[in-house]
Amino acid sequence: MDIATLIGLLGGFGIIIGAIATGGDIMLFVNVPSILIVVGGTCMVTLMQVSLKDFLGSFAIGMKAFFYKTDDPKQLIEEAVQLADIARKNGLLALEGQEIGNDFLKKGIGLCVDGHDPSLVQKLLNKDISLTIQRHEVGQMMFKNMAIMAPAMGMIGTLVGLVQMLANMSDPASIGPAMAVALLTTLYGAVIANAFAQPIADKLARASQLERTNKSLILETISGIQEGMNPRVLDQLLSTYLPANKRTQEDAG
Numbered sequence: 001m002d003i004a005t006l007i008g009l010l011g012g013f014g015i016i017i018g019a020i021a022t023g024g025d026i027m028l029f030v031n032v033p034s035i036l037i038v039v040g041g042t043c044m045v046t047l048m049q050v051s052l053k054d055f056l057g058s059f060a061i062g063m064k065a066f067f068y069k070t071d072d073p074k075q076l077i078e079e080a081v082q083l084a085d086i087a088r089k090n091g092l093l094a095l096e097g098q099e100i101g102n103d104f105l106k107k108g109i110g111l112c113v114d115g116h117d118p119s120l121v122q123k124l125l126n127k128d129i130s131l132t133i134q135r136h137e138v139g140q141m142m143f144k145n146m147a148i149m150a151p152a153m154g155m156i157g158t159l160v161g162l163v164q165m166l167a168n169m170s171d172p173a174s175i176g177p178a179m180a181v182a183l184l185t186t187l188y189g190a191v192i193a194n195a196f197a198q199p200i201a202d203k204l205a206r207a208s209q210l211e212r213t214n215k216s217l218i219l220e221t222i223s224g225i226q227e228g229m230n231p232r233v234l235d236q237l238l239s240t241y242l243p244a245n246k247r248t249q250e251d252a253g
Contacts, residue, residue, distance in 0.1 A: 005065050005203055012195040031184045037157035038188040042150045049145055054138050061139030065203040070210040071102050073217060074246060077238045080221040083109065084231040092225070104128070104215055108222040118226045125222065129215050136208040143201035147193040154189020158182045217241045 020029050047055050079100070086094050096113045100106040107128070111121045161182025168174050217238055224234040239247045 002066055002068060002203070005199075008199065009196070012199075013191075016191060016195065028180070029184060029187070031181050034157055034161075034181065034185040034188055037160070038150060038153050038185055038192065041153035041156070042146055042189075042192065045149045045153065046142060046145045050138070050142055055142065058139040058142035061136065061204065062143060062200055064136075064139075064207055065200045068207040068211075070207070071214055073214060073241050076102060076105070076214060076217055076221075077235065077242070079105070080218070080224075080238060081231045081235045084221070084225050084229065084234050087112075087225050088228060088231060095225075102214075102218065105218045105221065108218060109225075112222060112226055118223065121222060121226065122219065125215075125219055129212065129219075132215075133208060133212060136204060136211075140201050140204045140208070143197045143204065147197035147201060150192040150197060151186070151189040154186040157185025157189075161185065213241060 017026070020026050050058070079102070083095060083098065083100075086098065092112050092115075095109050098109070100109060104125075108121065108125055111124065116124075159182075161178065165175060165178035165182060168178065220238055220241075221234070224237065229237075
């Protein structure tokens with residue numbers, strides 16, 4: 001689990017709820033019609049922009065913001081160098097049966113062992129990366145759309161509340177409570193957009209970026225192994241994927 005996402009989500013909502021609680025009765029900020037307009041309206045409008053399958057699937061993708069796990073690039077490089085060393089000494093068939101933790105790397109090594117042409121292997125793996133990124137982008141797009149739609153639905157709810165308030169101007173005592181209820185929809189929209197939807201979209205984008213970087217590293221690994229590249233040279237090549245402060249002194253040089 002990505003603890004930063006959980007802490008950020010709970011902390012953000014906790015601070016908002018805590019500020020409300022210290023200012024008075026928290027139930028003043030609970031209004032069912034406002035919640036229906038903002039939450040229900042945001043979901044329905046977002047559904048119009050994607051298919052039902054993509055809409056439902058996006059929530060599963062959204063869970064990656066909490067549970068995504070990417071392999072350490074440094075460990076991937078170490079594993080890649082070991083595999084390259086085995087292949088260089090004993091041939092590609094010696095890689096068959098080797099224990100490989102990363103599924104994408106395992107798939108690439110399997111293609112190598114099967115004797116496929118390097119250009120075909122690269123094409124297949126690149127296609128895998130592209131389709132994976134496309135699926136991730138659908139989830140990101142939905143949460144970005146929610147971040148856009150939630151404040152808009154909040155404003156619509158506010159306008160509905162103001163119309164109802166203005167229709168009852170003959171009763172001055174009802175103006176204050178009616179105005180408070182009208183403004184709640186704007187509050188709900190802002191909270192959903194800025195404390196939930198947009199942060200989730202940004203975290204998904206970051207997770208996708210890290211996964212893409214790791215898979216690009218693996219592509220270099222597969223290409224190097226098929227070319228019979230010296231493991232030491234491959235190590236130096238793959239180390240360019242690491243920040244300068246995480247490279248070994250020899251690689252940095």
